[in-house]
Amino acid sequence: MRIMIVGAGQVGYHLSKKFSMEGQEVVLVDRDESKLRRLERELNIMTVHGSGASARTLEEAGIDKSDLFIAVTDSDEVNLVACILSRQYQVKKRIARVRSDDFLSPGSPLNEQALGVDLLISPDRAMTDEIIQLSNVSEAFDVVEFADGHVLLLGYVVQPNNPCAGLSLKQLKKLRGSYRFLVVAIIRQGTPIIPRGDDRIEVHDKIYLMVRREDIPAVEELFNLSSRKPDLVFIIGGGNIGYMVARRLEEKGIDVRLVEEDPDHCEILAKQLEHTLVLNFDGLESNVLLEEGIDRADLVISVTDSDTTNILSSLLAKHHGAKKCITKITRPDFIPLLGKLGIDVALSPRQVAADMILRFVRRGAIVSVATLLASDAEVIELKVPDHQRFRDAPLKALAFPHGAIVGAIVRDSQVFIPSGETTLQPGDNLIIFFTKDAIHHVESFFAVD
Amino acid sequence: MRTGEVLNILGKLLILLSLFLLTPIPFSLYYQDGMAVTFLFCSLCGAILGGLLVAIFVSEKELGYRDGFAVVVFSWLALALLGAMPFYLSGQMPSFADCFFESMSGFTTTGSTILSQVEVLPKSVLFWRALTHWLGGMGIIVLTLAILPLLGVGGMQLFQAEMPGPTKDRLAPRIQDTARILWSVYVLFTLLEILLLLLGGMDFFDATCHSFATLATGGFSTHTASVAHFDSLYIEAVIIVFMFLAGVNFSLHYHGLRGRLSSYWQSEEFRFYLALIVMAVLIVTAANFFARTYDSTGENLRTASFQVVSIITTTGFGTADFDQWPPICKILLVSLMFIGGCAGSTGGGIKQVRVLLFFKYARLQLRHLVHPQAVGAIKLGKVKVPKEVLISILGFFGLYIAVILLATLVVTGLGVDIVTGGTAVIATLNNIGPGLHLVGPVQHYGHLPATVKVALSFCMLAGRLELYTVAVLFTSDYWRMARKPKLRWQGDKFSAVRENKE
Numbered sequence: 001m002r003i004m005i006v007g008a009g010q011v012g013y014h015l016s017k018k019f020s021m022e023g024q025e026v027v028l029v030d031r032d033e034s035k036l037r038r039l040e041r042e043l044n045i046m047t048v049h050g051s052g053a054s055a056r057t058l059e060e061a062g063i064d065k066s067d068l069f070i071a072v073t074d075s076d077e078v079n080l081v082a083c084i085l086s087r088q089y090q091v092k093k094r095i096a097r098v099r100s101d102d103f104l105s106p107g108s109p110l111n112e113q114a115l116g117v118d119l120l121i122s123p124d125r126a127m128t129d130e131i132i133q134l135s136n137v138s139e140a141f142d143v144v145e146f147a148d149g150h151v152l153l154l155g156y157v158v159q160p161n162n163p164c165a166g167l168s169l170k171q172l173k174k175l176r177g178s179y180r181f182l183v184v185a186i187i188r189q190g191t192p193i194i195p196r197g198d199d200r201i202e203v204h205d206k207i208y209l210m211v212r213r214e215d216i217p218a219v220e221e222l223f224n225l226s227s228r229k230p231d232l233v234f235i236i237g238g239g240n241i242g243y244m245v246a247r248r249l250e251e252k253g254i255d256v257r258l259v260e261e262d263p264d265h266c267e268i269l270a271k272q273l274e275h276t277l278v279l280n281f282d283g284l285e286s287n288v289l290l291e292e293g294i295d296r297a298d299l300v301i302s303v304t305d306s307d308t309t310n311i312l313s314s315l316l317a318k319h320h321g322a323k324k325c326i327t328k329i330t331r332p333d334f335i336p337l338l339g340k341l342g343i344d345v346a347l348s349p350r351q352v353a354a355d356m357i358l359r360f361v362r363r364g365a366i367v368s369v370a371t372l373l374a375s376d377a378e379v380i381e382l383k384v385p386d387h388q389r390f391r392d393a394p395l396k397a398l399a400f401p402h403g404a405i406v407g408a409i410v411r412d413s414q415v416f417i418p419s420g421e422t423t424l425q426p427g428d429n430l431i432i433f434f435t436k437d438a439i440h441h442v443e444s445f446f447a448v449d
Numbered sequence: 450m451r452t453g454e455v456l457n458i459l460g461k462l463l464i465l466l467s468l469f470l471l472t473p474i475p476f477s478l479y480y481q482d483g484m485a486v487t488f489l490f491c492s493l494c495g496a497i498l499g500g501l502l503v504a505i506f507v508s509e510k511e512l513g514y515r516d517g518f519a520v521v522v523f524s525w526l527a528l529a530l531l532g533a534m535p536f537y538l539s540g541q542m543p544s545f546a547d548c549f550f551e552s553m554s555g556f557t558t559t560g561s562t563i564l565s566q567v568e569v570l571p572k573s574v575l576f577w578r579a580l581t582h583w584l585g586g587m588g589i590i591v592l593t594l595a596i597l598p599l600l601g602v603g604g605m606q607l608f609q610a611e612m613p614g615p616t617k618d619r620l621a622p623r624i625q626d627t628a629r630i631l632w633s634v635y636v637l638f639t640l641l642e643i644l645l646l647l648l649g650g651m652d653f654f655d656a657t658c659h660s661f662a663t664l665a666t667g668g669f670s671t672h673t674a675s676v677a678h679f680d681s682l683y684i685e686a687v688i689i690v691f692m693f694l695a696g697v698n699f700s701l702h703y704h705g706l707r708g709r710l711s712s713y714w715q716s717e718e719f720r721f722y723l724a725l726i727v728m729a730v731l732i733v734t735a736a737n738f739f740a741r742t743y744d745s746t747g748e749n750l751r752t753a754s755f756q757v758v759s760i761i762t763t764t765g766f767g768t769a770d771f772d773q774w775p776p777i778c779k780i781l782l783v784s785l786m787f788i789g790g791c792a793g794s795t796g797g798g799i800k801q802v803r804v805l806l807f808f809k810y811a812r813l814q815l816r817h818l819v820h821p822q823a824v825g826a827i828k829l830g831k832v833k834v835p836k837e838v839l840i841s842i843l844g845f846f847g848l849y850i851a852v853i854l855l856a857t858l859v860v861t862g863l864g865v866d867i868v869t870g871g872t873a874v875i876a877t878l879n880n881i882g883p884g885l886h887l888v889g890p891v892q893h894y895g896h897l898p899a900t901v902k903v904a905l906s907f908c909m910l911a912g913r914l915e916l917y918t919v920a921v922l923f924t925s926d927y928w929r930m931a932r933k934p935k936l937r938w939q940g941d942k943f944s945a946v947r948e949n950k951e
Contacts, residue, residue, distance in 0.1 A: 002622065025622035033835065041514055044605060046622040 001025065004066040004091075006052030006082050007073035008035050010332065011097060011123070014354035015070060020044045027061045030073075052082040063089045070357060072097040080115060087116045095119045095357055119360050123349040126356045127303075128244040131326055134345055135230060135249065135299055141345050142208070144379075146431055150415045151212055151408050153184070153379070158205045162223050170197040180417045181211045181219050184407040184433040185377045192377035192435050194403050208377075208433070210407040210417050230298035231255060234322070236283035236313045237304030238262075238269045241328065241349070245301060246276045257292055259283045261304075283313040286320065295321035303328040314343050377435050379407070382446060386426040396420035401445050403438030407431045450927070453506040453934030455519045460502025462524045465593060466531055467495030472580060473535070473573035476654065482571035484539060491534040498531075507935040515930060517606030518918050521590055525910055528589060529553040532581050539574045546899035553906040555581030556589075557913035558795060560668025560765040560882030561873075563895035563902070567673045572654060575671045579658035585913070586665025586695075586795040587635045588612065595628035604628075610918045614792025614800055615838050615845070618700040634702045635795075639664045642691045649683045663691045666796045668765030668882040675767040675890075682751065685768060689758050696722065696762035696790035717830045718791050718802045722761075725801070729757045729785055733778050740775040761785045763797040765882025772889035779885060783872060786879045797880025797912050799849065803842050806834060810843075841917075848916045852908070853878060859904050865897060873897070877905045878912040 001024050005012050008030035016039065020026045026045040029052045030036050036047035050057030052071055063069070069086040071079035071094075079096040080103070086094055096117050103110055104122055112120050133143050142155030158165050164172055169183055186193045187206040193199060201207060211219050233249055235242045238260030246258045246269075256276040260266045263280050270278040281288045283304065294300070300317040302310035307329050314325040326345045329335060338346040384390050390398070395406060395418055406418050410429040416422075424430075434442055470492035477485040512520070533545065533552035542548050547563045554561045555578050564570070570578070584592065588611040594604050604624040609617055620627045639660050646656035658671045672678035676688055694702065697719060704712040713719050733753040734746075743749045752769040759766045760782050771782055789798015806827060813825045827834045853874055860870040865887075872884030873894070883890040894902065911919040921927055 020623075023623070025626070027622050037837075040619075041605060041609075044622075044624050046619045 001068060002027070002062070002066045003068045003070065004029065004058070004061060004063060004086070006030070006069075006071040006079070007097075008032065008039060008047075009072065009074060010348070010350040011072040011354045011357070012070075013039065014332075014351055015072070015357060016043055016045050018354075018358055027066070029057060029061050051078070053078045053085065055085055055088075058082070058085055058089070063091065066091050068093045068095075068361060070095045072353075072357075076100050076103065080117070083115065083117045093118050093361070095121065095360065097121050097123065097353065099124070119357070121353050121356060121360075123353040124240045124244065126353045127241050127328065127347060127349040128248065129356075130347055130352045131241070131245050131301060131303075132248050134326055135233070135301075141206070146210075146408060146410075146415070149213065151210060151417070151431075152216070153407070154209050154211060154216070156207055156209070156223065156225065158201055158203055158207060158223075160203050162201075162203070162225075164201055164223055165203045166200060168198055168200045169195055172201070173197075175222065180215060181209050182405070182407060182417050184208050184210050184405050187377070194377065194405050194433060194435055194438070196402075210431070212415070212417065229254065232293065232297050232299075233257070234259065234289075234292075234294060234297045234300045234317065236300065236302040236310070236317075237328075238265055238278070239303065239305060241303045242301075243269060243272065245303070246273055250275045259289075283309060284316065286316055289316065290320055297322040298324065300325040301328075302326070307331060307334065311338065311341070311343065315341060318342055377433060380432050380434065380442070382430050382432055382442075384424050384426050384428045384430060385446060390424045390426060392423050392425070394421050394423050398424075401434075401438055401441035404432055404434035404442045407433050450515050450519055450931040451513060451934075452931050453936075454508060454512055455516055455523065456502050456506040456934060457508040458512075458520050459524055459527055460499040460504075460506070461597075462589065462593060463495050463499030463502065463527060463531060465499075465597070466528055466584075466589070467492040467499060469580065469584060470495060470531075470535070470577075473577045476576045477571070477573035480572040480654075482573055484535070484571045484573045487538045488535060488573065488577070491531070491538070494534065495531045505937055507937055512604075512606055514606055515927065517610040518921050518927070520607055521610040521914060522910070522919055522922055524590060525556060525914065528584075529556050529906070529910075532556060532577075535574055535577050539571055541569050541571075541574070544899060546902050547895065550894065550902040550906050551578070552581060553909050554877075554882075555579075555667065555669060556585035557880050557909040558582050558586050558665045558667040558763070558797065559877055559880045559909045559912075560662065561877060561888070561894050561905070561909075562669065562882075563893060565673070565893050565895055567669075567671065576654070576658060578669050579661040579667075579671070582665040582667030582669055583639070583661035586661075586667065587632055587699075591628045592632055594625055595632045611914065612793065613790075613797070613913075613915055614698075615803060615806075615842055616792070618698070618793060620700055620703055630703055631699050634699050634706065635664060637706075638691065638694060638702070642687065645687045646684060649679075649681060649687060651679065651684065659688065660691070662766070663688055663764065664695045664795065666692065666695045666762045666764040666790060666794070666880070668759070670766065676755070677768045685751065685755050688766060689755055692758050692762045692764045692766070693726070695764070696758075696794050696796040698791045698793035699795075700793055701791075715830060718805060721805050722791055722801045725785075725788065726757060726761055729761065729781060730754050732781060733757055733774075736775050736777050742774060756782065757785065760881060761788060761790070761796075761798075762794075763789050763879055763881045765876075767883060767890040770889065770891045772885055772891070783875060783885070786875050786881050789879055799845070799879075802829070803845060805829075806839065806842055807846065810839060845916060848920055849878075852911060852916060852920075856904060856908050860901050863898055863901050863904075865901060870901075873901075873905060874908055877908040880909060880912050 003019050003024050004027045005015055006029045008028055012028060016026050016028050020043050028045050028047045029050060031051055033049045036049055040047045048057060048061040052073060063086060069091040071082040073079055076098045079098060083094045083096045094117050098120050099122055102108055103120055140154045140156055144153040183195055185208040186195050232255045235246055235256060235258045238258050242258060246256050249256045257279055258269060258276050259279045260269060261282050266278050266280040279292060294317050300314060300322045302314045304310055310327045314327045318325055324344045327343050329346045329348050332348040332351050335346045408431040409416055409418050411425060432442060470488055473488050474485045529549060529552045533548035536542050536548035536551050537545055550563055590607050590611045594608060608624050620630045642660040642663060643656045646659060655671050662669045676685060701713055701716055701719060730753050734749050737743060737749045737753060755768045756771050771778060787799055788804050789800055790796020792800045792802045809827050813827060816823055816825060856874040857871050860874055861867060868885050869887040873888045876882060876884035888894055
């Protein structure tokens with residue numbers, strides 16, 4: 001597939017990297033020539049210098065051969081014009097990043113349909129969605145939805161109070177009873193393991209589970225994780241994201257306290273929000289935070305414009321007893337540091353937006369879906385080929401390659417989580433987890449000669 | 450620098466080359482020259498050595514920007530060493546230094562030989578000599594990129610380090626596809642030339658070897674008299690055309706083959722190249738005419754065109770002993786040696802585009818002297834040349850002069866006379882083949898001392914990889930960045946966990 005990306009910012013970079021590593025043909029268009037030269041050296045992509053809103057540049061970049069067009073520059077107008085241009089060249093799928101609400105609300109005269117864009121994405125909205133999803137599943141640090149949200153991939157850190165710590169997966173299987181879940185990956189000190197029956201879960205491991213949505217409470221109980229909705233949430237920073245998150249949370253009946261430094265902006269927020277308590281102070285003043293009950297907070301969401309403030313306020317909140325924090329970070333380079341500092345979840349809006357675009361593009365396609373947080377394990381969706389070998393064969397009889405595991409099976413829009421006795425049918429879509437080294441084994445396993 | 454990864458890739462390349470070492474075997478069996486077992490042995494040695502490297506050093510699956518230089522330079526050295534084995538075992542070359550020189554001369558498409566009589570070599574070894582040209586012409590690493598998926602990550606670094614020219618054209622978003630396109634064009638032209646030479650009455654063996662040597666702009670012939678052996682206007686014409694084509698940027702051929710013939714003319718470098726050739730042919734013909742070197746004007750023009758194209762494309766085939774020509778022709782040919790082919794071609798030398806930009810830069814400076822306030826840009830065709838490219842070209846010239854001076858000092862210091870030594874350095878650094886005087890077109894390099902041969906082999910490699918790639922390995926900065934390789938048995942925690950499981 002030939003993919004054209006306009007804008008070599010963080011989103012464009014992230015997407016180019018992911019797509020080119022998958023072996024797609026990526027053409028990146030940007031106006032900054034020196035940046036392009038650097039990226040061309042680093043990634044296996046072609047770069048074209050020029051404006052994405054210019055037909056000549058796009059033609060030079062080979063737009064007529066492209067199958068997917070993604071416009072992610074900083075300017076809404078450039079992105080939209082570029083997308084409209086790409087429609088003239090019959091590009092099949094078009095995605096644009098926009099900030100302004102004028103294009104985003106479904107009722108506006110220039111919405112997705114009117115503009116002829118398949119997906120309009122706003123980093124702030126994507127970020128809000130991600131935060132809301134993470135706040136639902138209270139202790140998970142990573143959540144990925146599959147099959148329209150029927151099955152979820154949840155990442156948890158194994159705490160010392162987890163009763164399953166030290167158990168092997170075989171023992172866990174006996175414990176779990178009729179609930180269906182599957183440990184698909186364990187990340188131990190940064191290295192991923194695709195577990196088999198004898199592998200044990202140890203304290204401080206990060207484990208990834210495939211769970212049906214309805215089974216989440218049962219699973220969380222098994223692992224001694226609090227599964228209740230958060231009662232008290234602090235939001236530091238009343239910008240776009242802070243406001244939208246507050247709004248969504250208060251609709252769920254959660255007690256929200258929104259901290260904002262600027263008094264004028266506080267008044268606007270107070271006017272727009274219903275039940276949220278808007279507090280006017282700097283999120284780094286610990287005595288005020290304590291007075292307002294930060295020690296009882298189930299969740300602290302730091303989303304100011306400053307990375308420093310976000311990191312420090314999260315650390316402060318955790319220090320005073322807040323249970324979990326979600327921290328916005330503009331520079332994704334810092335994310336690996338933050339886990340060590342004790343920050344539970346660090347999100348970069350641009351990376352979240354890029355991941356959302358990836359998920360949208362890959363819907364139904366046979367390509368990998370996601371990289372598990374900062375490790376070498378990946379997820380791929382594969383169709384079972386029509387071959388005698390796979391017909392009605394139970395999974396355990398198939399000698400599935402080491403380092404890979406089937407996390408879920410999608411059959412006729414039904415999703416289920418397999419066990420060793422599950423049989424495959426040709427045409428099933430399998431969601432497979434694997435370490436980087438095992439990809440070739442998986443490919444040759446499904447190769448039909 | 451990721452030392453382990455570099456050695457791992459080196460191992461894979463050796464395995465690939467050991468496969469190519471099997472290709473002379475059919476010729477050996479057909480001509481019954483008794484070299485089949487030798488080639489099998491060489492191939493096995495290469496495969497075992499390569500296999501060991503792959504087995505010992507763990508691939509880190511990632512190649513940094515810097516690693517490309519080391520991979521390319523060490524691969525070429527290793528390939529030249531392995532490629533020298535059949536020469537050595539054939540028993541026709543006196544020392545291993547000779548074999549190494551011959552092999553390096555093959556891979557770098559120089560075409561300088563140490564043999565006074567080429568025909569003494571068994572046919573299969575002659576084929577191997579031509580094949581080293583062909584593999585080195587478009588580049589064995591570019592070939593690996595094209596046919597094997599193993600160099601996926603970091604392929605751009607390798608491509609840049611091996612392909613000639615100050616800037617590289619990308620014909621497809623993925624570097625693998627670009628490499629595939631270039632090699633396809635190369636193979637297509639080779640097949641076409643073989644066909645045309647067969648029509649001219651050459652036998653299959655000679656046609657194949659000469660086509661390999663032409664398209665790679667190498668210059669090894671299967672006969673001591675080179676192309677003059679055939680004494681056929683048709684064959685010379687075919688070879689002139691293909692030498693000319695091999696000296697053109699292969700991206701232009703790709704566009705041309707897709708029907709966009711205008712892209713040739715739109716390329717300023719191509720126009721410069723063509724104009725230079727026409728001019729040089731006219732001057733040489735005229736000089737020979739007045740000096741009465743040949744009896745007829747037709748023969749004058751025929752030898753002049755062949756020699757000029759052969760030299761400017763850095764092929765080095767001969768139909769005449771230009772050492773006997775008037776001095777103006779000799780100095781003209783030596784100057785053409787410096788210029789070489791176009792960027793992105795298989796030719797050596799400084800490259801047309803660098804020379805062109807160098808002159809444009811000088812012209813801009815002159816204009817600045819007259820109009821100090823003038824704002825000028827250096828353009829190639831319709832595109833402005835980025836400043837970094839210009840600076841890199843100036844740096845290239847500096848490095849180039851330094852290498853020539855140094856190499857000439859070494860060579861003359863070892864007792865070779867000025868004309869022979871100087872032109873030997875020029876002819877090897879620019880990957881041409883014949884120089885003047887004792888290394889002239891009808892002479893050979895065999896009589897030079899072994900140390901000179903090694904020094905000249907180094908010039909060939911530096912020239913083929915365009916100096917920077919080789920020179921950077923001589924900076925201490927580069928080696929300070931080297932990392933310890935990861936060996937297969939020093940399993941890290943992760944692999945230990947995995948092994949426990951199995």
